[in-house]
Structures are given as C-alpha cells and as structure tokens.
Amino acid sequence: MKVLITGGAGFLGQRLARELLTRGVLKDAHGTLQAITELVLLDVVRGDDFGDSRVRTQVGDIAERSVLEHAIDTNTAAIFHLAAIVSGQAEADFDLGMRINLDASRLLLEICRQRGHRPRVLFTSSVAVYGGDLPEVVQNDTALNPQSSYGAQKAIAELLLNDYARRGFVDGRVLRLPTISVRPGKPNAAASSFASGIIREPLNGETAVCPVAGSTRVWLLSPRKAIDNLIAGLELDAAALGNQRVLNLPGISVSVDEMVAALREVAGDAVAQRIVWQPEERVEKIVGSWPGRWDTTRAEKLGLVGERSFADVIRAYIEDEHIQIR
Amino acid sequence: MKVLITGGAGFLGQRLARELLTRGVLKDAHGTLQAITELVLLDVVRGDDFGDSRVRTQVGDIAERSVLEHAIDTNTAAIFHLAAIVSGQAEADFDLGMRINLDASRLLLEICRQRGHRPRVLFTSSVAVYGGDLPEVVQNDTALNPQSSYGAQKAIAELLLNDYARRGFVDGRVLRLPTISVRPGKPNAAASSFASGIIREPLNGETAVCPVAGSTRVWLLSPRKAIDNLIAGLELDAAALGNQRVLNLPGISVSVDEMVAALREVAGDAVAQRIVWQPEERVEKIVGSWPGRWDTTRAEKLGLVGERSFADVIRAYIEDEHIQIR
Numbered sequence: 282m283k284v285l286i287t288g289g290a291g292f293l294g295q296r297l298a299r300e301l302l303t304r305g306v307l308k309d310a311h312g313t314l315q316a317i318t319e320l321v322l323l324d325v326v327r328g329d330d331f332g333d334s335r336v337r338t339q340v341g342d343i344a345e346r347s348v349l350e351h352a353i354d355t356n357t358a359a360i361f362h363l364a365a366i367v368s369g370q371a372e373a374d375f376d377l378g379m380r381i382n383l384d385a386s387r388l389l390l391e392i393c394r395q396r397g398h399r400p401r402v403l404f405t406s407s408v409a410v411y412g413g414d415l416p417e418v419v420q421n422d423t424a425l426n427p428q429s430s431y432g433a434q435k436a437i438a439e440l441l442l443n444d445y446a447r448r449g450f451v452d453g454r455v456l457r458l459p460t461i462s463v464r465p466g467k468p469n470a471a472a473s474s475f476a477s478g479i480i481r482e483p484l485n486g487e488t489a490v491c492p493v494a495g496s497t498r499v500w501l502l503s504p505r506k507a508i509d510n511l512i513a514g515l516e517l518d519a520a521a522l523g524n525q526r527v528l529n530l531p532g533i534s535v536s537v538d539e540m541v542a543a544l545r546e547v548a549g550d551a552v553a554q555r556i557v558w559q560p561e562e563r564v565e566k567i568v569g570s571w572p573g574r575w576d577t578t579r580a581e582k583l584g585l586v587g588e589r590s591f592a593d594v595i596r597a598y599i600e601d602e603h604i605q606i607r
Numbered sequence: 608m609k610v611l612i613t614g615g616a617g618f619l620g621q622r623l624a625r626e627l628l629t630r631g632v633l634k635d636a637h638g639t640l641q642a643i644t645e646l647v648l649l650d651v652v653r654g655d656d657f658g659d660s661r662v663r664t665q666v667g668d669i670a671e672r673s674v675l676e677h678a679i680d681t682n683t684a685a686i687f688h689l690a691a692i693v694s695g696q697a698e699a700d701f702d703l704g705m706r707i708n709l710d711a712s713r714l715l716l717e718i719c720r721q722r723g724h725r726p727r728v729l730f731t732s733s734v735a736v737y738g739g740d741l742p743e744v745v746q747n748d749t750a751l752n753p754q755s756s757y758g759a760q761k762a763i764a765e766l767l768l769n770d771y772a773r774r775g776f777v778d779g780r781v782l783r784l785p786t787i788s789v790r791p792g793k794p795n796a797a798a799s800s801f802a803s804g805i806i807r808e809p810l811n812g813e814t815a816v817c818p819v820a821g822s823t824r825v826w827l828l829s830p831r832k833a834i835d836n837l838i839a840g841l842e843l844d845a846a847a848l849g850n851q852r853v854l855n856l857p858g859i860s861v862s863v864d865e866m867v868a869a870l871r872e873v874a875g876d877a878v879a880q881r882i883v884w885q886p887e888e889r890v891e892k893i894v895g896s897w898p899g900r901w902d903t904t905r906a907e908k909l910g911l912v913g914e915r916s917f918a919d920v921i922r923a924y925i926e927d928e929h930i931q932i933r
Contacts (some may be wrong), residue, residue: 413851427766440751
C-alpha cells in the first residue's frame with residue numbers, strides 16, 4: 282500500500298509519518314491491514330525521511346497540477362491531506378489562502394477522480410468553520426458560519442470532499458480538529474499559536490505573550506491524540522460515515538486561565554509567571570469566534586477519543602520533548 | 608445607476624428586468640432611490656431588451672473572465688447573479704455544474720474585488736443546500752448537508768460570498784429560494800421541474816408526469832413573490848444582515864397532493880385528472896433530500912414576504928400568463 286501525506290514536512294505530517302512507519306500497516310477499504318510499502322511526504326520544503334527506505338520525500342507546490350500528478354498514482358490507497366495556510370496567514374494573504382486551502386484541495390480531489398481508483402482521502406478541518414452566535418456546545422447539526430477566510434476555505438473543502446465522496450470519486454472523510462496544543466517548535470502565523478506558546482515558552486524558560494483574555498475558552502487536542510485520531514479516521518469504514526463525511530473530533534474544553542492553572546500544577550509558580558498578558562484585538566476577534574466546546578458523541582461512537590485533563594497533555598508534552606523544567 | 612443581471616435571458620432574469628424597468632429606480636447603499644440608467648442582461652443566449660434604451664443585452668459564457676470584465680465596471684452598483692446550471696443537469700454533468708455554479712460565481716466576486724468599488728451583489732441559493740436528517744422545520748442555524756452537486760456548489764458559493772462580504776470586497780447577500788412554482792414555458796432539467804409541470808401542463812390541456820409521491824412535501828414560492836423578494840433583498844441594508852449574509856426566503860409548505868387539490872379547486876376535476884403518477888427514483892432521491900419547510904422569522908423581520916395559499920399562486924399564474932382553462 283502506498284500512502285501520501287501532504288504537508289509531510291510539517292509538525293503533524295512528520296509525526297504522523299513516524300507513527301505510520303512504526304506501525305508499518307494501515308487498514309484498507311475492506312478493513313484488512315496492509316503493509317505500507319511506500320510513504321510519500323510532499324511539502325514545500327524537504328521533510329525528514331527518517332533514514333527509512335519506504336519514505337520518498339517530494340518537494341513541490343501542491344497547487345501545481347504536475348506536482349500532485351507526480352505524487353498520486355493508482356497505487357496511492359490512502360492520502361492524508363494536511364497541507365494548509367494557517368488562519369492568521371490566510372487572513373493576511375487572501376489569495377495565498379484561496380490557492381492552497383481551496384484550489385489545491387480541489388485539485389487533489391480532481392486528480393484522484395481522474396485516476397479512477399477511489400482512494401481513501403482524509404482532509405483536516407478546524408474549529409474555524411464555526412462562528413457567529415454559537416450555542417454553548419456546538420452540535421453536529423449546528424450551521425457553519427466562518428468568520429475568517431481560513432474557516433471559509435476549510436468549510437468549502439469539506440463540501441467538496443463530501444460531494445466527491447457522495448459521487449464515488451474518492452472514499453473521503455474530514456476530521457475537524459480542535460486547536461492542537463502543545464505544539465513544539467516556534468510560534469506560527471495561526472491565530473491559535475498562543476495556545477501552544479503560553480505552555481511551551483514558559484517551560485523553555487522564556488516569556489510568552491498571551492494575546493487573549495484568560496476567560497477565553499478554547500477546544501484543545503494534544504499532538505499524540507491528534508495522530509491517533511488521524512490514523513483511526515483514515516481507517517473508518519465508509520459505510521459507518523453515511524451521507525455526512527465530516528466528524529468533529531473529541532477534545533478538551535478549557536479556559537486560558539485553566540490552561541495556566543494546569544501549567545502551574547505541573548511545572549510550578551515560577552514557570553506559570555512567565556506569561557505576559559497583552560490582548561490583541563485581531564487575534565481575540567478570530568479566536569473568540571470559534572466554539573469552546575462541541576458535541577463529540579458521533580466521533581466517540583466511531584471509536585475516536587480525546588483528552589481527559591490538560592495537565593496530562595502538558596505532562597505528555599514534557600515527556601515527548603524531553604523538557605527539563607527550569 | 609448601472610445594474611447587471613446574469614442569467615438575464617432566463618425566466619426569472621427577464622421577469623426581474625421587466626420589473627426593474629417598470630420601477631425605474633433601485634435603492635443604493637445609503638438607502639437612497641437612484642434611477643436605473645443602464646440594465647445589462649448577460650446570458651448565453653440573447654434576452655429580450657423590451658425595446659428599452661436602458662437595456663444592453665450581452666451574450667457570453669460567464670465562466671470566461673473577459674465576459675464578466677466586459678459586463679462589470681465601477682459604475683455597476685447592483686448585480687443580480689441568477690445564472691446557474693440547474694440541479695438535474697449539474698448532477699448529470701459534474702464539470703459543467705462546477706464551472707458555472709462555482710467557478711463563475713467566484714470569478715464574478717473576484718472581478719468585483721479587483722474593480723474595488725464594493726457593489727451590491729445578490730446570489731440566489733436553494734433548498735438543495737440542505738439534506739440528510741433534517742428537522743421538520745429547518746432553522747437558520749441548521750447545518751447544510753447537500754445531497755446533490757448542485758446543492759454543494761450553491762453552498763460553496765454562499766460561503767464565498769459571505770467571506771468576500773466580510774472582507775469588504777463586495778456588499779453581498781444570498782437569498783435561498785424555495786422551489787419556484789408555477790414557472791411558465793417548458794420543463795427543464797431541474798429535479799424540481801415537476802413542481803411547475805403538474806400545474807402548467809394540465810392547465811394547457813396537456814398530460815403531466817409527476818415523478819414523486821403525492822406525500823412529498825415541497826417548499827414553494829411564486830414567480831411574482833420571487834421577483835419582489837429579489838429586489839427587496841438587493842435593497843436590504845448591509846448592517847441589518849450582520850455576519851451572516853444568507854437568508855432563507857419565506858415560502859409555502861405543501862405536499863404534492865395538496866398542490867393537486869389546489870389545482871382542482873381553481874381549475875376543476877378535468878384539469879387535475881391530467882396528472883399521471885410515474886415515480887422516478889433519481890428525482891425522488893434529490894427532491895426528498897430537500898426541506899419541506901424552513902423557519903423564515905429572520906427574513907420576515909427584514910420585510911421579505913411569502914405566499915398565503917397555493918390556490919392563490921395558481922390564480923396569479925393563470926392571470927399572468929393569460930391562461931384559458933380548458
């Protein structure tokens with residue numbers, strides 16, 4: 282079985298690749314475990330190939346037809362489409378967001394359709410598809426009303442995938458991800474970047490700026506559980522998904538104050554005091570439009586699982602990244 | 608003020624043009640009535656110009672950039688975007704539906720953005736954006752789940768318009784139209800074509816085939832009220848629309864049996880007996896996925912109005928089309 286990850290050099294892409302290589306197998310459309318014989322990591326920069334002969338790294342612009350045609354052939358049985366322009370950047374550069382988040386996603390579906398072998402395709406979507414006047418707990422049948430171009434582009438990609446799946450062009454599914462926290466590495470242009478930064482930087486002995494109020498409620502998932510759910514989501518039986526291929530993933534609903542309290546619990550006062558509060562209207566407007574919690578009954582029935590406590594998420598981050606608390 | 612109607616040679620486009628020419632004025636963004644100095648009717652075939660010097664008919668493919676660039680300039684203050692590939696045809700020819708219902712709609716928004724003058728743009732959408740397990744009465748916050756490519760394309764166009772409006776590229780609004788009945792003329796490739804055919808053909812002394820069960824519930828609006836609402840919708844104050852530019856238009860919820868009963872009431876037994884029942888699975892599947900009723904509180908608060916009885920709709924059709932009942 283050949284597997285493609287777009288955004289394969291990114292944080293989630295690399296972590297997913299490592300997990301797939303470790304497992305070595307993935308369920309096919311009949312529910313049978315198949316050996317992963319080739320794993321293509323496509324991105325605008327070259328990803329780590331982990332010194333594994335099954336990995337082929339490909340550098341290219343996924344909005345270019347020839348790049349995707351090179352990456353996808355009739356042996357490509359599973360595609361994890363993770364490549365995206367993040368929320369803050371898509372708001373700042375409208376055309377770039379449209380090109381990658383919409384046009385490239387459509388092109389990917391279109392090339393699968395032309396190949397004609399009906400691969401499993403997983404798109405990731407986001408809390409950002411919701412917005413406006415939201416119920417306290419977003420339901421599966423709550424209307425989308427994105428208040429950012431990123432959210433609009435993700436909502437459009439969901440509709441495209443649903444229709445390509447309904448017509449039998451692909452065996453598609455979309456997972457709406459909570460905000461991923463704690464991400465290692467550097468801050469990025471996502472409006473939600475702070476949700477990792479306020480944990481990561483203080484643990485590294487650095488000051489973190491929090492651009493939203495402590496009462497802001499966020500809906501979070503750890504990288505570990507995100508990877509587990511991406512693989513479980515790809516392996517879901519199409520029949521169980523029915524006429525709606527989009528799933529709201531389980532997460533944990535915490536206020537920013539509760540995140541800081543969890544940091545204090547795990548790493549102590551000195552660490553938690555490295556957060557500086559500087560509200561930024563641009564970020565508060567985007568993040569404030571997202572749901573703080575959604576109903577996850579459907580995903581849980583399908584076997585997808587979330588977190589139990591944010592303190593556990595911080596502990597897992599410290600373990601995964603070999604952090605020495607200072 | 609210059610006004611553009613795409614699909615301007617179509618049934619609704621021509622009727623809207625006639626009404627605009629009769630009124631002679633349209634509210635601008637400040638709520639001030641302005642004289643309509645030029646009315647461009649763009650379509651793939653040449654529409655009637657009503658012998659009116661204000662009318663310019665333009666023939667062209669709206670998915671071609673040069674065609675829309677010719678139609679839209681910085682004096683174009685109001686655009687009614689009615690051109691579409693109907694549901695049955697978009698299901699039969701996926702690429703054509705994507706090209707007109709999605710690509711051309713996006714191109715229209717994009718050209719307005721480039722012109723930079725922020726015109727009022729009205730898109731029409733449809734019951735077909737809904738589907739799957741629906742509540743008995745669809746609410747404003749009921750999630751879209753289109754079960755046809757037409758519905759998916761319309762839902763995507765809604766998201767695009769909302770985002771272009773939010774960013775200030777256009778002053779946009781979308782009206783979700785009930786199924787229009789009674790349409791004069793010939794049957795078309797819309798899955799809902801029967802909703803006019805079972806009234807129109809019997810009134811013309813001809814047999815009509817009804818492809819759905821009599822218990823099927825449909826959500827209808829007459830051409831007269833549709834035109835009134837298109838104009839009222841274009842004239843709505845942007846501030847009143849807020850962060851959600853999409854409105855579910857008022858309509859009337861009737862079963863097909865009730866439609867036939869209304870026809871019998873207005874035109875007699877002999878006419879109503881000209882309907883032949885031949886269920887067609889393809890049509891039942893599409894039409895059955897649409898809502899039979901939706902909540903219209905929001906549209907009504909904004910001054911948009913629907914029908915009172917389907918018998919009145921039939922009477923208005925007989926009057927407008929000068930039908931002699933046989």
